[in-house]
Amino acid sequence: MSTLRSKDPNPPRLPEWIIQRLAWAEDRFSIQENFHEEYTYILETGGRRSADLWYWRQLIRSIFPFVKFSIYWRSVMIKNYLKLLFRSMNKHKGYSFINIAGLTVGLACFILISLWISFEISYDRFHENRDNLYQVIGENLLPNGDLHIFPNTPAALAQALKMERPEIKNVSRSLEWLEFLLGTEEKRFLERVRFVDPAFLQMFAVEFMKGNPKTALSQPHSIILTENIANKHFPDQDALGQEILVGQIGSFLVTGVIKGMPVNSSLRSLCLLPVESLRDMGWDIDKWGGGNYHTYVHLEEEANLEFFKAQIRGIYKKYAPNWEVSKLTLRPITKIHLYDLNGGGPIVFVYVFSGLSIFILLLAMVNFTNLSTARSSLRAKEIGVRKAAGAYRQQLTWQILMESILVALFSGCFAVVIAYLLLPVLNQLTGARIDFNVNGEMALFLTGIVILTGVISGIYPAFILSSMNPVRAIKGAVKPGKNSLLLRKVLIAFQFSLSIFMIIAMFGVNKQLKYLKTKELGYNQGNVVAMGLDQEISGHYRTIQTEFMRNPDILSMTRCSSNMGTKSTTTGGDAVTWEGKPNSIEMPKTHLMRADPEFLATFQIDMLHGRFFSNEFPNDVMESAVINETAMKTMDLKSPVGKRLTVWNQNFRIIGVIKDFHFYSLHDEIQPLIFIHRFAGYSQIFIRVNPQNIPETMSFIQNKTKEIIPGYIPNLRFLDDNLDNIYITEQRMVTGTRYFTFLAIFISCIGLLGLASFSVRQRTKEIAIRKVLGASEGNIVLKLFKETLVCVLAANIVVCPIAYLVLQGWLQNYAYRTTLGIGIFILASLLTVVLAFLSVGWNVLKASLENPVDSLRYE
Amino acid sequence: MKEISKAEEMVLLAIWRLGDKAYGVSIRRQIRKDTGKDYTYGTLYGLLRQMDHKGYIQKIRGEPLPKKGGRSKSYYKLAPGGNRALQDAMELHKRMWKDIDEYSFEES
Numbered sequence: 001m002s003t004l005r006s007k008d009p010n011p012p013r014l015p016e017w018i019i020q021r022l023a024w025a026e027d028r029f030s031i032q033e034n035f036h037e038e039y040t041y042i043l044e045t046g047g048r049r050s051a052d053l054w055y056w057r058q059l060i061r062s063i064f065p066f067v068k069f070s071i072y073w074r075s076v077m078i079k080n081y082l083k084l085l086f087r088s089m090n091k092h093k094g095y096s097f098i099n100i101a102g103l104t105v106g107l108a109c110f111i112l113i114s115l116w117i118s119f120e121i122s123y124d125r126f127h128e129n130r131d132n133l134y135q136v137i138g139e140n141l142l143p144n145g146d147l148h149i150f151p152n153t154p155a156a157l158a159q160a161l162k163m164e165r166p167e168i169k170n171v172s173r174s175l176e177w178l179e180f181l182l183g184t185e186e187k188r189f190l191e192r193v194r195f196v197d198p199a200f201l202q203m204f205a206v207e208f209m210k211g212n213p214k215t216a217l218s219q220p221h222s223i224i225l226t227e228n229i230a231n232k233h234f235p236d237q238d239a240l241g242q243e244i245l246v247g248q249i250g251s252f253l254v255t256g257v258i259k260g261m262p263v264n265s266s267l268r269s270l271c272l273l274p275v276e277s278l279r280d281m282g283w284d285i286d287k288w289g290g291g292n293y294h295t296y297v298h299l300e301e302e303a304n305l306e307f308f309k310a311q312i313r314g315i316y317k318k319y320a321p322n323w324e325v326s327k328l329t330l331r332p333i334t335k336i337h338l339y340d341l342n343g344g345g346p347i348v349f350v351y352v353f354s355g356l357s358i359f360i361l362l363l364a365m366v367n368f369t370n371l372s373t374a375r376s377s378l379r380a381k382e383i384g385v386r387k388a389a390g391a392y393r394q395q396l397t398w399q400i401l402m403e404s405i406l407v408a409l410f411s412g413c414f415a416v417v418i419a420y421l422l423l424p425v426l427n428q429l430t431g432a433r434i435d436f437n438v439n440g441e442m443a444l445f446l447t448g449i450v451i452l453t454g455v456i457s458g459i460y461p462a463f464i465l466s467s468m469n470p471v472r473a474i475k476g477a478v479k480p481g482k483n484s485l486l487l488r489k490v491l492i493a494f495q496f497s498l499s500i501f502m503i504i505a506m507f508g509v510n511k512q513l514k515y516l517k518t519k520e521l522g523y524n525q526g527n528v529v530a531m532g533l534d535q536e537i538s539g540h541y542r543t544i545q546t547e548f549m550r551n552p553d554i555l556s557m558t559r560c561s562s563n564m565g566t567k568s569t570t571t572g573g574d575a576v577t578w579e580g581k582p583n584s585i586e587m588p589k590t591h592l593m594r595a596d597p598e599f600l601a602t603f604q605i606d607m608l609h610g611r612f613f614s615n616e617f618p619n620d621v622m623e624s625a626v627i628n629e630t631a632m633k634t635m636d637l638k639s640p641v642g643k644r645l646t647v648w649n650q651n652f653r654i655i656g657v658i659k660d661f662h663f664y665s666l667h668d669e670i671q672p673l674i675f676i677h678r679f680a681g682y683s684q685i686f687i688r689v690n691p692q693n694i695p696e697t698m699s700f701i702q703n704k705t706k707e708i709i710p711g712y713i714p715n716l717r718f719l720d721d722n723l724d725n726i727y728i729t730e731q732r733m734v735t736g737t738r739y740f741t742f743l744a745i746f747i748s749c750i751g752l753l754g755l756a757s758f759s760v761r762q763r764t765k766e767i768a769i770r771k772v773l774g775a776s777e778g779n780i781v782l783k784l785f786k787e788t789l790v791c792v793l794a795a796n797i798v799v800c801p802i803a804y805l806v807l808q809g810w811l812q813n814y815a816y817r818t819t820l821g822i823g824i825f826i827l828a829s830l831l832t833v834v835l836a837f838l839s840v841g842w843n844v845l846k847a848s849l850e851n852p853v854d855s856l857r858y859e
Numbered sequence: 860m861k862e863i864s865k866a867e868e869m870v871l872l873a874i875w876r877l878g879d880k881a882y883g884v885s886i887r888r889q890i891r892k893d894t895g896k897d898y899t900y901g902t903l904y905g906l907l908r909q910m911d912h913k914g915y916i917q918k919i920r921g922e923p924l925p926k927k928g929g930r931s932k933s934y935y936k937l938a939p940g941g942n943r944a945l946q947d948a949m950e951l952h953k954r955m956w957k958d959i960d961e962y963s964f965e966e967s
Contacts, residue, residue, distance in 0.1 A: 030883055061901070065899060
């Protein structure tokens with residue numbers, strides 16, 4: 001024995017530690033002892049080297065069986081946990097319902113939002129060259145110091161870039177704002193088309209159904225139709241090789257049919273024509289300056305992006321020394337959808353909605369945690385017995401955690417079903433078209449989230465429950481600690497904070513939307529029909545006007561270059577000067593609108609000074625200008641009528657000042673506006689109709705137009721519908737916050753309901769004794785509701801100022817905004833108090849109505 | 860009754876042979892002596908735990924080890940279920956190998 005002790009076996013530390021980790025608790029010691037014994041034996045007979053070697057080999061060979069058996073025994077335990085879980089869920093149905101319903105709703109919401117976000121992020125990622133495709137954009141510093149970013153570039157830029165920079169693989173212009181009457185002699189529609197360079201087809205993922213992408217655009221007067229348009233005009237025949245009329249440019253040969261762009265494309269699905277065709281309209285497509293082209297570049301894989309960006313401006317300067325150059329830079333194609341050029345864009349919604357969905361999920365987790373800790377006394381006996389029977393604390397923690405993970409997994413399954421059913425609602429809400437195809441990555445992510453949900457909601461109860469003293473637990477002497485009581489109250493307050501915030505946000509956003517939609521615009525937008533206009537229709541305008549005005553239900557009609565909401569030509573700075581202009585005043589962003597004399601009558605706007613254009617003064621065309629009130633103030637003119645005005649080196653005489661009206665969306669303040677009168681260049685016809693016979697009038701307009709312009713079927717819309725569409729983002733926000741508010745309230749209230757029903761049951765005797773001593777039902781209800789009331793009120797006090805600040809911040813986006821007022825805050829507070837009272841009160845009332853004898857009988 | 864696996868059979872036999880001296884190290888050695896198979900402790904303890912659960916063997920806590928803080932070693936012995944299982948196994952063997960001798964598989 002003494003020899004053995006002198007050669008005290010000292011096995012290598014690391015493998016010993018690994019064995020301890022791997023072996024299950026029951027046999028850990030024995031296994032270690034065995035290793036020790038054999039190690040000692042080999043040490044004595046064969047020396048340390050072979051002993052160490054043996055130890056390592058034995059360990060490595062053991063790892064697999066150890067892991068295998070561990071997993072086996074874990075799964076046996078999970079089976080056991082499942083059985084216990086089902087039993088307890090069955091026993092406490094209401095409680096399980098609250099937990100599962102809450103988590104299901106939270107997870108379903110999370111899944112839907114994840115699907116939506118992955119859809120938003122997928123925009124423009126279907127292009128094979130997505131990582132090397134860029135759009136050239138310009139940056140302009142406005143006089144007021146703001147940066148104005150715009151996508152329009154001159155026509156000649158693309159070719160110059162290609163010539164100067166070797167790192168450009170391909171470059172293409174794209175002109176996508178022209179509309180033409182497109183079709184055959186029998187049937188024509190006003191369609192927007194896209195003019196591009198042939199390289200466009202190599203750069204972007206344009207999927208050809210017919211035709212050769214290499215040659216399709218090489219000849220002018222060739223056109224590539226989208227599948228839709230091809231089917232519209234050549235329903236039962238092969239469109240390839242057919243002739244189609246494009247406005248007044250003439251007849252085009254169909255050289256290809258392409259599939260429409262996918263839903264997640266920021267490039268709209270349009271027919272493609274070669275830019276060269278524009279020459280036939282008399283356009284100079286090689287000019288610098290101005291320009292409404294988008295320029296896309298495809299860079300070589302190894303191109304140095306920053307270096308390239310720095311070169312663009314220099315190239316511009318070299319080719320067009322006479323033109324004022326704004327800063328030109330690039331943005332990746334994959335950012336076009338998510339980020340609007342001048343800040344904002346769908347990315348804001350991505351952040352806001354993912355934040356909200358995480359919060360909703362948190363609410364559901366809070367319910368779980370709260371209910372589990374509240375009910376810990378109920379489980380105390382089970383835990384106590386398990387401990388007494390020799391369960392390790394770690395095993396108990398694991399068990400309770402496992403239960404919450406299992407509950408989360410159940411809820412996850414339900415949530416998937418619910419998300420699937422609600423997907424159409426989401427699509428309607430967001431205007432997206434999302435399919436329920438969850439790929440592997442997504443599935444893994446969601447499973448991870450579900451498990452994480454289980455862990456987060458179960459971790460606190462698991463530690464609380466497993467730390468109980470078994471003796472006291474079995475005796476039933478365990479009272480929930482002060483800490484967990486406090487935590488529960490804080491969590492309730494947190495839940496209600498979010499609900500209150502959502503309610504206030506919902507009211508606030510709604511109020512602003514209502515304000516935007518009902519605000520007086522300064523003109524009469526009701527009963528006005530809008531109709532598109534291209535060069536060819538313009539040519540027929542006199543005939544159209546004469547014919548239309550014969551119909552007594554058509555009160556007035558006008559042409560202008562704006563759609564009264566989002567489209568506008570702007571100028572400003574040096575481009576605008578006038579008689580007596582002091583040097584101190586420089587025009588800020590100024591809108592330029594072409595309109596004919598009927599504009600005033602059609603929109604029923606009043607003049608402030610002078611007169612509007614008139615047919616009696618033929619010189620009004622080209623020579624006269626009308627400005628709005630804001631322009632007059634900005635220019636600081638006392639008597640503007642008769643003054644000379646120069647815009648873009650053309651001279652006009654101001655003949656009148658029109659009262660301010662909102663010709664642009666209410667996001668911006670009314671800006672200076674200059675009207676000019678021209679023969680052409682209009683983009684919209686507006687027709688004021690009699691509200692009585694609208695259907696007849698509409699079909700009259702349809703038929704007459706088709707008569708005058710053979711085959712043309714106009715797409716008629718009401719102006720007020722168009723204007724409502726401007727605020728579609730706000731509309732979606734209203735609907736979105738409504739859903740989220742409902743979810744937040746639902747989850748908070750069922751959680752509170754569960755807690756209340758439990759705490760009332762625990763206090764049955766207290767209630768009975770109070771009753772015996774003479775307390776009225778009302779007294780008791782109030783007494784028990786007081787605790788919750790304090791939480792809710794505290795939440796209100798904290799949240800209202802925050803919500804106020806957030807909403808005010810949001811309203812800063814609007815030049816015209818509603819006042820929030822104290823009303824919505826009071827309403828939100830009242831609503832939450834009432835909801836809390838309903839969730840708590842019902843249980844409390846039930847308990848207080850009971851006969852005290854029943855509750856006290858068993859004492 | 861379900862048959863026991865070959866591995867279980869070996870472990871059970873080893874425990875039976877060892878009588879009251881069956882514990883990790885000795886069982887492993889016994890198996891190696893009888894069959895030439897070198898079981899790792901991982902496999903061995905996995906099997907032991909499984910058979911304990913099935914009621915083939917019984918775990919007995921021995922005397923604490925003669926050192927400071929020494930914990931007791933676990934010994935194993937056959938439980939009634941294990942005894943029966945071994946009998947069944949032997950029965951099965953005999954039936955399976957009936958009328959077959961060592962010359963039967965010689966290639967002709």
